[in-house]
Amino acid sequence: MGGKILFVTGNSHKLDEANRILSPYGISLEMAVCEKLEIQADTLEEVASFAARTAAWRIGSPVLVEDSGLFIDALGGFPGPYSSYAFKTIGCRGILRLMDGFDDRSASFRCAVAYCAAGAEPVLFSGASGGSIATTARGARGFGFDPIFLGKGSRLTYAELDEESKCMASHRGEAFRRFAEWLLGA
């Protein structure tokens, strides 16, 4: 491969993380100059799929879209597909407050990656990492709700992991690796 693929995102952290995951496959992404049209939907797959289809149609070339979210069991999946808005408004502190008094702190980070060529149907790749919500926010790496997420069996939050460990463990790593294997096998 080696060619560049357009990644529809406005988030440079996501671009860096995706490129770190994909570099062993010889795949490199560059930011698409195109709005990511996000719908309100219950699943990340619907959001990514719709955004990929509209971006591919507008740009006229193959694009990649990623959508991810934190799903907390005791909160009925909240903040889920709206994690980015929840992070901007109530933040980690708001989530910790919502978890007060819940024994069940289980949660998962999930990710959907959609690859779409103009006029074609999007192809979807999913990833998930199970874990739980920490009792306090810790760590300065990563972004979003990383400081309050503990991977399964880990005592470190995602914001305390080094980049390599996070990429190996994370929902985003899993989804992008599935995409890379599909692309190289395709």
Place this chain on the structure above:
Amino acid sequence: MGGKILFVTGNSHKLDEANRILSPYGISLEMAVCEKLEIQADTLEEVASFAARTAAWRIGSPVLVEDSGLFIDALGGFPGPYSSYAFKTIGCRGILRLMDGFDDRSASFRCAVAYCAAGAEPVLFSGASGGSIATTARGARGFGFDPIFLGKGSRLTYAELDEESKCMASHRGEAFRRFAEWLLGA
């Protein structure tokens, strides 16, 4: 007038409330058999406008779309355009928990109504009602976050008001009355 207008909503409470507000104007709405395509956006106006445009295009006749939300000052506007999802997941109880320890409980219910004819630009009407978040949920009328919203100067939550008082005071009443006056004057 007296003719029926298609209202794109899956919420029968909203249909009833809108018809109660509009009946003095001789306007009556009926539910459109059409998906409401909601985008993720920071304002209700963008959400309503996009949904009205796509529904009018699909149905081929004029449609009305309403989007509303609860905006809490101390929470950076949360849950805002995502009030429906926040209600389904964390509910009134979650909002009360988030407000723990905040002195500033000011909030507003806001509403945007978009009217769109096929191929035309949507026309927007907004309404807002200022107030605050109650310390406990009270009342059984209305829907959504009504039980925790106190209108300005009122000791009753929106869920404790009778339908007539709520329609007069509410953000939804204001937006729909503006629409009616425009339609009858148009």
